[in-house]
Amino acid sequence: MEKYLSNIFFALILIAGIGYFVMNVRKLIRNIKLGKDVDRMDNKPERWKNMAKIALGQYKMVRRPLSGILHIVVYIGFVLINIELLEIVIDGLFGTHRVFQPIIGNGLYGFLVGTFEVLALLVLAAVVVFWLRRNIHRVQRFWNKEMEGWPKNDGNIILYFEIVLMSLFLVMNATDVPFQQAGAGNVISQFIAPWFNGYSPEALHTIEKTAWWLHIVGILVFLNYLYYSKHLHILLAFPNTFFANLKPKGQFTNVEAVTNEVKMMMDPNADPYAMPEEGAEEEVPAKFGASDVTDLNWVQLMNAYTCTECGRCTSSCPANLTGKKLSPRKIMMDTRDRLEEVGKNIDANGGEFKPDGKQLLDDYITREELWACTSCNACVQECPVNIDPLSIIMEMRRYLVMEESAAPQELNMMMTNIENNGAPWQYSQMDRLNWKDE
Template sequence: MAAQIIFILLFLIAVVLFTTKSKKIYRNIKLGRTVQITGNRRERWLTMLKVAFGQSKMTARPVAALMHLFVYIGFIIINLEVLEIIIDGIFGTHRIFSFLGSGYDFLIGSFEILALLVLIGVIVFLARRAVLQLKRFSGVEMTKWPKQDAINILVIEVLLMTAFLTMNAADQKLQQLGVYHQAGSFPISSYLISLLPEQATQLILIERFCWWFHIVGILFFLNYLPYSKHFHIILAFPNTWYSKLDPKGQFNNMQSVTNEVKAMLDPSFTPPPSDAVAKFGANDIFDLNQVQLLNAYTCTECGRCTSVCPANITGKLLSPRKIMMDTRDRLEEVGYELDKNKSEEEIKQKTLLDNYISREEIWACTTCNACTQACPVNIDPLSIILELRRYAVMEESNAAGSINAMFSNIENNAAPWKYSPNDRFNWANQ
């Protein structure tokens, strides 16, 4: 009974802590501007199924895609047995689903094979980071914590899968000794039996230790996720659902600017009334929309965006991954200050632009959309860069001389170059 009480308390504490942190993240995302969701909802569901569930964009790197598939499917399906562990922990039973007979044997056997595949995938990922040291896992934004965070998750997965297989091996040996009833098929853990002691008391100790380690490890993992880049395990699904359906090269227009242009072209046009003072672009997270802030929390820090960014490849300061990580860091900072009941004036002493993201970074972007194309969960760093640029140009009139010259030429000559509009097609005669 004492073990059951301890288990129930641990489970409730874990759920409460996870819920509390998740609510704070939800509150932080809601700090952004509301965005009107348009487009075919059926297409949105299909996008989520294809990109988040099906991981269709991972296939651009086949080896990583296969290993990630092992970890993704294996870890998710294996954790179905957590339901049995929870029931056993609450009611003090042992393998309560064993009444399923051959069906239970099939499930446990499948879980073991998947656990082995997870171990293989995780070991490959550890080797890529620690031994091969792939370039895309480094960068100025990849400081000590982001690198350690990735290692932490991989080590946790190794420990959880090892505990699962060891628990099953000890359980199987106890079944052979007649201590536990016959239940389950153990195609992988059976190879570990020879490494275990013969005494039933020692086997029970090993089996119980691994059982507790496995479930407490999962509860710890659950509460580690919101503090980690691996929160994308959960957020990838809403993120892909809300992702942009328009062609990637199609930029959004600001309604206030559209109304102003319409009024200039058509004197009879009357802009709709609005109490809000129009602000062009964004210089902080409050000016970004909620989908962009969701993007920031969903970022996996995989570096695929930065690895294909032409600006980064040619040595420019821009890293699309850093844009997303900086946005998330600023969000977390604002959330922390809200928790401390700091005033709006204190919170806005810093801004995303300048304090986190520099002007040099945003103007290095070529708007080629390579980053958005490469992202495996449809994150859009370019949209944030464009909003920061809009603020610099339209609110501060702060742009490079060459850009201001281009704007002037477009305004006066209807072309980026300084010559008469009548001459703009002369090149065709050459």
């Protein structure tokens, strides 16, 4: 029985790790579904192309070459190295050791593990550069006000995770005496193995098994940490790019009820008092725009969870660059934080939301931030995973204008002038074209 205790313990850890991850994924999906429905299943070929090019191919990352190339190294390395998890799981459950080595032969096995070792070294190098850029060089976009506290620590925690996991993988291989003696795949670990010269075979075996256990437990911890981290984009970047808005940037959505009202007002033959035809009743939204997360659509909520907090949007925002309070990254972070708060409220109240006297508008995002936006779409253009902060800003502006009549004075004056004079300026209708003669 003692022989199988290790395997049973491994199985329990594996079940607990995967089970907790599945529970968090279900919570994530539940929270995203709190958003309003929107159809994003049109033009599937273009959507698959976007997902392959942007999420898988990292197309938008390399617009900034240094960080983009380093990110690709970490992305490819981390994903491919974790293929060895299949072997680790089988070994852990059945008590075998490098079960694939005799099955596929030293040649192929050595090639695969050797590739993993080279990638592990490259990932280590890239992560060190990322740490130096973030903490020593202090790239400005990582030090904005919204990056204080947890967001700043989260970025570093992930880097430490990757350093430890890659180091454990190399140490595990370096102290595996049969693996080193076979000389198949120890491309990097052969240079680490001499560090352990003088250790007894028993000590080497203990170090190897300790590194093995810490590696697999570390991966399970990392997997469950994703839900609480900005690195959730590792999973969500794919659906996020698939369901992204395909319309031209600058083409805003309209409320159908308002559009129909305007069309009727512009039609000289329309009867404003006519009743709608039977079966053609027009659905008027309960609320125009958005004041809280449940007023947004589910794609916008998924955007919030997908945000990588890289700051490319904010560093390209003309409002932010001129000293305005607006940061598109903060818009996404605030939306995610409020959505998490709503989700915890639902969990604490038996599956129903209990009003908490708070909302996204004012409690998280200020009106000053919303009206600072120039709607230029720079943030949308720059985002490496096709997040759309502008759509959230515009929905919240719509709420302020149509529900609270709370537009800035300058905007109210402009709209009044258009209504009275047919032009944004305070001229009479007779004089409104005089500008062309100046």
